[in-house]
Amino acid sequence: MTYLPHTEEDISEMLQVIGASSLDELFSGVPEDCRMAGGLKLPGPVTEWELNDMMAALAKTMAVAPEYKVFLGAGSYHHYIPATISYLLGRSEFSTSYTPYQPEISQGTLQAVFEYQTFVSLLLGMDVANASLYDGASALAEGLLMAARVNGLKKVALSSLIHPSYRQVVRTYLQPAGFEIIELPHTPEGRTELAGLKSLEGLGAVAVQSPNFVGCMEDLAAAADLAHSTGALLVASFTEPLAFGLYRSPGSLGADICCGEGQSFGIAQSYGGPGLGMFACLKRYVRSMPGRLVGRTEDRDGKPGFVLTLATREQHIRREKATSNICTNSGLCAVTAAMYMASLGGSGLRELARLNYDKSEYLKNELRKAGFGIPFSAPTFNEFVVELPAGSQAVYHRLLDRKMVAGLPLCSFYPGMDDRYLLCVTETRTKMDMDELVSRLKADYPVA
Amino acid sequence: MKEFAGSSGLVLNEPLLFDRGKRGRCGMSLPRRDVDHFPVDEELEGRGPDFPDLAETEVVRHYTRLSTWNFGVDTGMYPLGSCTMKYNPKTNEKQAALAGFAGAHPLLPEELSQGALKMMFELERFLAEITGMDAVSLQPAAGAQGELAGMLVFHAYHGSKGRRRSKIIVPDTAHGTNPASAALCGFSPVKVGSNDRGVLSVEAVAAAMDEDTAGIMVTNPNTLGFFEENIRGIVDIVHAKGGLVYADGANMNAVLGMVSMGDIGIDVLHLNLHKTFSTPHGGGGPGAGPLCVRKHLEPFLPTPRIVEEGGSYRLASDFPLSIGKLHAFHGNVGIMIRAYSYILSLGPELKRVSQLAVLNANYLKEKLKTILHLAYDRPCMHECVFSDKLQAPLKISTLDMVKRLIDYGFHPPTIYFPLVVPGAIMIEPTETECKEELDLFVEAFREIVKEAGENPELLHNAPWRPKVRRLDETSAARNPRLTCAGVINGERKS
Incomplete structure (x- = not known):
């Protein structure tokens, strides 16, 4: 194992200095009735090569950008990291x-x-x-x-x-x-x-x-x-x-x-x-x-x-x-x-904040124009709630199949919010993403 | 004389960021604007914070220079007792940075986050196997939050039996976080001393344990580096009075694959992934402090729990006895990925980690005990505790010696802790140091002890080589300056 530098020669020299005959003898301070019976039942050890494959396989199942368009915020935000x-x-x-x-x-x-x-x-x-x-x-x-x-x-x-x-x-x-x-x-x-x-x-x-x-x-x-x-x-x-x-x-x-x-x-x-x-x-x-x-x-x-x-x-x-x-x-x-x-500076922070706001206002406006409800009238920053017509769960799942996460369903957080979704738009969402979201919603609700 | 790592060189000064920059610079590329401006509510709109505007080069140079004033495990040996500053494998960093993990939103639908859930579920099983406990929650964000979770479990367990207990036994060798965590749950700590072998005796615990005591918090192995050899007797006493046994797993690096905490009767245990399981300390965090319990306490674990059904994973919150939530989401998943990678990389060889950690500590103990006073002369586990007793007549303190160690290129050990050893020097080399490095460390101490006799001023004024010398902590506390000069009421005045 590359993290363990000891050679067999090192170990025997060190044991000699200590005056112990084996590594096990170093644990004489642990009473017999406290010793673990048998070895650890763990997978591995795996090589770095195998680990890369295993972790890549796990990571691949996760819905992330750019493959997925994720309009989720609610305490965790997708911002560009330079x-x-x-x-x-x-x-x-x-x-x-x-x-x-x-x-x-x-x-x-x-x-x-x-x-x-x-x-x-x-x-x-x-x-x-x-x-x-x-x-x-x-x-x-x-x-x-x-x-x-x-x-x-x-x-x-x-x-x-x-x-x-x-x-x-x-x-x-x-x-x-x-x-x-x-x-x-x-x-x-x-x-x-x-x-x-x-x-x-x-x-x-x-x-x-x-x-x-x-x-x-x-x-x-x-x-x-x-x-x-x-x-x-x-x-x-x-x-x-x-x-x-x-x-x-x-x-x-x-x-x-x-x-x-x-x-x-x-x-x-x-x-x-x-x-x-x-x-x-x-x-x-x-x-x-x-x-x-x-x-x-x-x-x-x-x-x-x-x-x-x-x-x-x-x-x-x-x-x-x-x-x-x-x-x-x-x-x-x-x-x-x-x-x-430090990278953004005062000017950059203001510009980036403004961009988040404007993009989110754009989506809010487009949704409103398309006939969807914006139930809360107070000013927002880069997140807002949209209210879809009844039966929205099926629509939400169809969007998931199209690799679009249309915000967070609020039904499990507040009573009476069955068809409300919290949408987030940061600088990482493009106008094209937002237009696509609106047009897909419109397609699902032809009468809206 | 051997050649030590400590040396002098060109150290660059670097001003505070707030003394740099010019309005109009920007160190970060922003995306092209593809939407119009929309009106902003005038009453709510502000001017934005007055941060300095810096160019990308300024930012990169600033932090690169700052980094050179720091000492990390990658710089050299870092034998901080009870902190387990082992090498942090680089492949773990790579795995945590995979886009599928690093870019994942915590509220993704479960069907779109199976990889992370599977990793977490398996890590829970691995930690259960390693500790011999039955169930694990990965939610606590650090060791102290794991301890708090453990105390909340105590509180909830006693509550479920319809009783309130007001006290908790905390040995004098415990970490400082233990009493603070217990106090948050309304338990007042009762201190119990260790015996002349540096461990708790059954009698001392029996004398303190009663039916108003929720249980005991034991660090095992303890902060003197000894296995609590009477633990089975202590467990029996505490259980007989209806109490629970909590083990602080900060020192688990000594007993991986050697001791099953579940089998010896521990009810609740927290681990530090940033100690035993090799994740970096980050100059103070983030870490992760998983909580492990035995079967009878599983209903009290934090929610949500990860549940597996037919090869797919979901988050479940329907546990009415649960202590509740401790983290906004699922805990420090980025840290879990690193620990998971570490455990897979070592597998059952984790036992060897502990064997070599204990070998290194005992080797240092034998080599150093001819130079420094050894507090308890008996075989140790992963760390050993010396003191400045032999140097005190020369008016040389522990602080003087370890500050001089810096000049030789080593990070100082933990000092003045545990409190039961006056002038303590607590050394934990970990398994990732090789024999040559340990020998050099011993040589450095040998030189320092020699200097103590020949030229004590060299030690009193150490260190000499870092960018700054000993700092005035008293005036820092008396007249706190906690933000850059000129910042008043959250604004910069020039």
Whole structure:
């Protein structure tokens, strides 16, 4: 095996130094009644050649571009990843290092993450961002736990238009700790119904996602005002950070904690993970923040450098009193996102965001012109809901046969949405793809 | 004197990205616009973040220069105890980058994602076979999330029996994440010390275990590098009081094919794919922390589960006792592909991985114990723990010695952990280091110990060769500067 460098000669020399007669004897510390009976029943070992064939066969069954036209978003977005990103990620000094506990030989990771923190705080309009959490869902759960640390209140209101999986993860994290979770309904125009907030007492946090799960931009300013008037913090969630290239940032609209998924920024979709939990907050709450932080400092010669800092919040120092149990995060994905934001720059980000918006508006418009329903009227970014006439499941499956995934059926997520589909259009979808989708739908619904 | 890898050379400076760039540059090609502009809601529209505009060359050079300031496993030996910094095979990267995997949307209909589901289903079976456990969930995104999932299973299991338990036993040799994960489920940790052999005794656990205690979290082998030899007795005590046994599998690299965790009575175990199963650490992540349980706890595993029927695979969520979801989608699939490739590449030879990992650790222990103080002089598993006891009279600390190790071209071991050994130096060489490299590491320590006597200042001020020297962590924490200068309230002020 190429990963194991020992020759038989090495092994016998080393055993001699140790004073053991065999490799098995090295395990004398494991009592007999704890030994595994028999060998491991695993396939292999396979050669690299065989592995290539096996993995290619598995990968071939997956419906991906360019063979398939996939109009799916809902928390995972198909954006173009420039060649520079994959090339730079091949610098294994980034990928094969550990968490930067030894700053003198980790300045590459530390500066890259420090710059990532700056990018994220500019993007979200917040004072400080951490070095990343796992994904958007756990970031939201951590955001709500943090809000409870800040104001001591274990009652939270969640918009029902937050990604359904995110809400499930929030329940998993919060329920054992005795939180009360209230779901806020939504309005006919596709936004969270905030009116009920006023009557809620002892509320610690209000969580709203914008753009929300059905693609609509929320009125975050109103949500912030209402949350603050009841003494709660506004936790702003998101799944598509590219939206903030076009729309105002959650921070500028009054969010106290801002957390979401950063996969859109140069990270492969990879069937849903690894992703990137982006997390930012106001400066006054930084000591309650979960996760790692990189700070700027100087070395003994006065040269600038970077270190992990405010570690007294963390599990390895504070143990059960830590602000979170997180240790390993999504470091390399954070560096990837920073590379992507650096490559786009401010001008490029705006242009790309605008292109996503315009393409998605184009499809929305064409569908509307073709007679299909667009049930939610609130402004959207690169996702929106279309309502097809009854019997849409069969149509959806016929499109699948034609290698077109016409969005996400919402029937299993919300009652009464049997014929509604969440469509996503990024810069990777062409006008031709969209025209084809509309004409196929029209062909299936001649009367529409 | 041998020639060490550590050397000086031209190290290039590189400013912060925010101090570079010019408005109007772009480092990325955008697709041609094929649709018109549509009006944007004026109230919602913003100006977009004020990122610097950079050319492609600037970006590539920036990150290439930064990378040269980093030390990775590909750079040199990285003997961080309990972190298992083994070589990360390159073919695994290639498999994870296959367009069918990397480009796959997580909400694709099941019939269009059979390859990924099959891979995940088989990886679950492989991990069950390796650990001797019955069922696996791949959803946890890292070790600490796997631990949290394990504690949620404890919580849900006791809940299903109609009882609430408020405590959990955590030994003093446990990872720091253990108590933090337990606290999230409302369990308060009860610390139990290890005995003079560096392991838990049945008596100590018996004294702490009662019917208000949910169970115990054991790292086995533990962070001193010893197999918890009394584990069967401990399991019996905990089970007798209605508790469960959780094993932190961070150190599984020592016992692959040697110990079946299921057979010795472990109820719940998490693995770190980024330790034992060779996926890269990424400078802090992403990892993956699968959760393995025995049959009686399977109903509590996170959902969705992957179900096989007649050769096809689907995701199933109908498990009413499940602790719920932990990840937006299915977990870190990109990491799973790497681990799956690794397991296939080694197959039953995984046992040899552990044998050689233990061989390397014992070899280092024997060679180094004439130079450094060995905390427990007995055969170890995958790692061994030394201390600065012999150097303390010279006013030389563990920190001084390991910082000097950097100048010789080695990454320092884990230091000051476990807490039960003051001034601990915890060394885990892993199986992928060859004998010559281990010998060089020993020689480096020999030189350093010599320098400690002859020229202590050399150590007090080490390291000398990296781009920066020891950094002022105190002022970094006292006056945190967490974004580039000039960024205030999420905006750049010039």
